[in-house]
Amino acid sequence: xxxxxxxxxxxxxxxxxxxxxxxxxxxxxxxxxxxxxxxxxxxxxxxxxxxxxxxxxxxxxxxxxxxxxxxxxxxxxxxxxxxxxxxxxxxxxxxxxxxxxxxxxxxxxxxxxxxxxxxxxxxxxxxxxxxxxxxxxxxxxxxxxxxxxxxxxxxxxxxxxxxxxxxxxxxxxxxxxxxxxxxxxxxxxxxxxxxxxxxxxxxxxxxxxxxxxxxxxxxxxxxxxxxxxxxxxxxxxxxxx
Amino acid sequence: xxxxxxxxxxxxxxxxxxxxxxxxxxxxxxxxxxxxxxxxxxxxxxxxxxxxxxxxxxxxxxxxxxxxxxxxxxxxxxxxxxxxxxxxxxxxxxxxxxxxxxxxxxxxxxxxxxxxxxxxxxxxxxxxxxxxxxxxxxxxxxxxxxxxxxxxxxxxxxxxxxxxxxxxxxxxxxxxxxxxxxxxxxxxxxxxxxxxxxxxxxxxxxxxxxxxxxxxxxxxxxxxxxxxxxxxxxxxxxxxxxxxxxxxxxxxxxxxxxxxxxxxxxxxxxxxxxxxxxxxxxxxxxxxxxxxxxxxxxxxxxxxxxxxxxxxxxxxxxxxxxxxx
Numbered sequence: 135x136x137x138x139x140x141x142x143x144x145x146x147x148x149x150x151x152x153x154x155x156x157x158x159x160x161x162x163x164x165x166x167x168x169x170x171x172x173x174x175x176x177x178x179x180x181x182x183x184x185x186x187x188x189x190x191x192x193x194x195x196x197x198x199x200x201x202x203x204x205x206x207x208x209x210x211x212x213x214x215x216x217x218x219x220x221x222x223x224x225x226x227x228x229x230x231x232x233x234x235x236x237x238x239x240x241x242x243x244x245x246x247x248x249x250x251x252x253x254x255x256x257x258x259x260x261x262x263x264x265x266x267x268x269x270x271x272x273x274x275x276x277x278x279x280x281x282x283x284x285x286x287x288x289x290x291x292x293x294x295x296x297x298x299x300x301x302x303x304x305x306x307x308x309x310x311x312x313x314x315x316x317x318x319x320x321x322x323x324x325x326x327x328x329x330x331x332x333x334x335x336x337x338x339x340x341x342x343x344x345x346x347x348x349x350x351x352x353x354x355x356x357x358x359x360x361x362x363x364x365x366x367x368x369x370x371x372x373x374x375x
Numbered sequence: 376x377x378x379x380x381x382x383x384x385x386x387x388x389x390x391x392x393x394x395x396x397x398x399x400x401x402x403x404x405x406x407x408x409x410x411x412x413x414x415x416x417x418x419x420x421x422x423x424x425x426x427x428x429x430x431x432x433x434x435x436x437x438x439x440x441x442x443x444x445x446x447x448x449x450x451x452x453x454x455x456x457x458x459x460x461x462x463x464x465x466x467x468x469x470x471x472x473x474x475x476x477x478x479x480x481x482x483x484x485x486x487x488x489x490x491x492x493x494x495x496x497x498x499x500x501x502x503x504x505x506x507x508x509x510x511x512x513x514x515x516x517x518x519x520x521x522x523x524x525x526x527x528x529x530x531x532x533x534x535x536x537x538x539x540x541x542x543x544x545x546x547x548x549x550x551x552x553x554x555x556x557x558x559x560x561x562x563x564x565x566x567x568x569x570x571x572x573x574x575x576x577x578x579x580x581x582x583x584x585x586x587x588x589x590x591x592x593x594x595x596x597x598x599x600x601x602x603x604x605x606x607x608x609x610x611x612x613x614x615x616x617x618x619x620x621x622x623x624x625x626x627x628x629x630x631x632x633x634x635x636x637x638x639x640x641x642x643x644x645x646x647x648x649x650x651x652x653x654x655x656x657x658x659x660x661x662x663x664x665x666x667x668x669x670x671x672x673x674x675x676x677x678x679x680x681x682x683x684x685x686x687x688x689x690x691x692x693x694x695x696x697x698x699x700x
Contacts, residue, residue, distance in 0.1 A: 161377035167460060169377075186460065186488035200488075242431070242440060247537060249488035277413050280459030282429065282440035285414045322414040322438065362412040366442045369457040370410060371395075371402045372651035373562075374693055 137295040168279025172271035176261035181271035183279040186249035199243035201250040204234035208257040242282040262308040289318035290350030317347035381679040394686040411439040427453025461561035461586040467530040468570040470584035498543040554592020559648040561587030577636035642676035
């Protein structure tokens with residue numbers, strides 16, 4: 135199948151290095167300590183953060199740092215064919231773990247000993263790149279909850295189809311079976327916290343693809359910062375002197 | 376959804392936006408560009424600056440770890456976060472809910488990162504006697520507080536193991552009954568000299584807990600425990616039965632007017648919280664009086680119109696404050 139046509143446009147009309155439209159909103163879950171929704175094109179996820187709060191399972195309590203937990207789930211209506219997914223299947227367990235590890239790397243857990251932070255992410259619409267969208271939403275939700283962090287983690291994916299590096303794959307491109315590189319970075323520290331790929335790529339191609347994904351992460355970062363700053367300013371104004 | 380989610384009519388929307396714009400113009404005069412978000416670099420002039428909460432030393436520069444406002448006190452630089460869970464300080468008056476009765480202590484949920492502990496020994500016994508707590512007292516702990524009771528107490532301090540201890544060594548602390556608990560974000564309650572308020576005109580007690588738990592209940596007179604104490608001393612056998620709250624004397628039901636006032640105050644606070652405004656006693660009373668003068672029903676206070684009016688009042692109040700300066 136042709137994923138990039140001779141004019142250099144992708145199936146959804148984007149250029150290879152173009153991202154989908156991103157949109158974020160803070161404070162979408164009223165009962166949560168912090169929450170956010172994040173959209174990348176047709177992918178839409180929602181994240182809620184609870185905590186730091188008392189550890190529910192005493193045996194899991196860590197005496198010098200906070201316990202970070204993450205639960206990823208997909209809504210039944212999120213995919214094209216409606217199907218009931220049982221909680222805790224391989225895929226969602228794996229993604230939960232990935233998100234947890236990525237977020238744990240940036241949260242200053244030692245400041246909140248003997249407590250627990252719960253991150254719940256749910257995919258409302260899946261159109262490729264749910265992993266990245268979940269991480270971005272979780273970052274926003276954590277920042278909203280006022281949890282101290284080293285840096286904002288942002289994530290973006292990139293692929294390689296028809297011998298062209300493509301930024302931010304959608305569902306069709308994702309299911310083409312080509313390589314899908316998901317990268318998560320700490321932009322300020324310029325460090326990589328997440329790198330996943332489930333295919334083979336020659337090393338020189340891989341570097342260009344990864345570079346592209348990192349560029350995508352930086353674009354997401356600047357957008358997230360904008361949203362956060364706007365939200366912080368709003369809170370400050372409402373509160374008054 | 377947090378914040379105001381109401382069907383505004385066009386005029387209401389305009390008025391609401393105008394009030395918010397006014398608030399914005401008022402605060403922009405005061406604040407500088409001190410707003411930071413996570414991972415923003417904080418400009419620090421001299422080398423000897425002390426890095427406080429919400430900051431992280433990254434070798435060359437100082438970086439914020441939370442979203443908030445940079446505050447500078449002499450050499451100290453810290454970030455005041457705008458949204459977070461409750462952070463206890465010694466002496467805070469808080470309202471909490473008992474979640475567990477454990478040996479010699481109660482565990483309380485207070486919206487902190489851990490549960491607070493109220494030791495049996497750090498509270499006054501209901502009969503007011505000062506003595507060592509015995510095993511019998513420990514067995515009778517459920518006569519004082521049981522699970523799900525709402526309690527008012529004071530933060531005593533952090534124990535060396537990091538747990539938070541409370542105390543309730545006065546008659547004004549203790550179990551709260553016949554009223555309503557309201558949970559708002561803790562950052563909307565400012566620490567003040569007075570957190571217990573008796574609203575005489577409504578016959579209502581208002582406790583603004585520093586942890587964002589707000590108690591609105593029927594007024595109770597703080598009884599002098601020493602008088603009862605003398606009676607009980609004559610027969611130590613009955614000390615415990617005498618210590619139980621004597622329900623026969625007190626009226627068992629709250630009059631409907633008081634209930635309405637409780638709900639009115641609760642709704643006023645709910646509106647303040649929805650608009651993200653600071654909750655103060657003066658503000659709440661003003662809004663309750665406003666709703667009374669407008670002849671609004673208790674339920675109508677949660678309508679869009681009242682939200683708009685509260686926003687307008689707040690803008691007005693703040694503008695007069697800045698003028699006076």
